[in-house]
Amino acid sequence: MKQLLLDLPAEQPQTLASFIVGANAELMQLLQRLAQAAPRGLDERFVYLWGDGGAGKTHVLKAMVNATLGTAAATNANTATLYIAADAEPAAFEYQRNKTLYLIDDCHLLSADAQIAAFNLFNQVREQGGCLIATGNVAPTALTLREDLRTRLGWGLIYQLHGLSDEQKIDALTLNAAARGVSLSPGVLPYLITHFARDMRSLSAMLDALDQYSLETKRPMTLPLLRELLQQETPLDSSAQES
Numbered sequence: 001m002k003q004l005l006l007d008l009p010a011e012q013p014q015t016l017a018s019f020i021v022g023a024n025a026e027l028m029q030l031l032q033r034l035a036q037a038a039p040r041g042l043d044e045r046f047v048y049l050w051g052d053g054g055a056g057k058t059h060v061l062k063a064m065v066n067a068t069l070g071t072a073a074a075t076n077a078n079t080a081t082l083y084i085a086a087d088a089e090p091a092a093f094e095y096q097r098n099k100t101l102y103l104i105d106d107c108h109l110l111s112a113d114a115q116i117a118a119f120n121l122f123n124q125v126r127e128q129g130g131c132l133i134a135t136g137n138v139a140p141t142a143l144t145l146r147e148d149l150r151t152r153l154g155w156g157l158i159y160q161l162h163g164l165s166d167e168q169k170i171d172a173l174t175l176n177a178a179a180r181g182v183s184l185s186p187g188v189l190p191y192l193i194t195h196f197a198r199d200m201r202s203l204s205a206m207l208d209a210l211d212q213y214s215l216e217t218k219r220p221m222t223l224p225l226l227r228e229l230l231q232q233e234t235p236l237d238s239s240a241q242e243s
Helices: 025-036 057-075 110-128 147-153 166-179 188-196 200-217 222-232
Strands: 048-049 081-084 101-104 131-136 157-160
Touching: 025 048, 025 057, 025 157, 048 057, 048 101, 048 110, 057 081, 057 101, 057 131, 101 110, 101 166, 110 131, 110 147, 166 200, 188 200, 200 222
Parallel strands: 048 131, 048 157, 081 101, 101 131
Antiparallel strands: none
């Protein structure tokens, strides 16, 4: 079975500019300020983002890392941002005086030990300074975590990260294709978003695969070609999709 998705070039770094804002304009303005300014000087130091899988939670956190990496490179300084995945060891949650922005991804997946470590990190950020942004799949009140951590996740600003509508996804993919000079036949994108993984990362990867398949077969990017490719591809594992 062909695996064109695995043969595509490495994915470009995630950035705030590449995130499709949709109904998340207020949140993106806040993240831009946090990426550009010193978090210690901001009034709001705790932010919690929640939304369904594929809404882009991991994208925006990694985009924050890349944004601060760029700033650090420009000033010959070390990045002041620490990204912590849900499966990280408890030691990864240790407070560091040279860090001002802490990012904890997928809090709903934290182990018992990691929950204790995250709780301690919240307290240290509150006492010693910095900013902490956390993500989860539900609002803080609905998280099945230890009560003291759940309470801290609700300390500051809380935003639901809204996914794109089907129409917005089609518009975004159309612009992506047009920017690369790719011509799509009518019906390709509506069919794709109803017969494949629905997050933008997976949809964009499949559009790249379709472009490559079109070049290999010397056939235009039509609905029959997409159906043929989808029949050959192994569906993406939902656990690997962008959160």
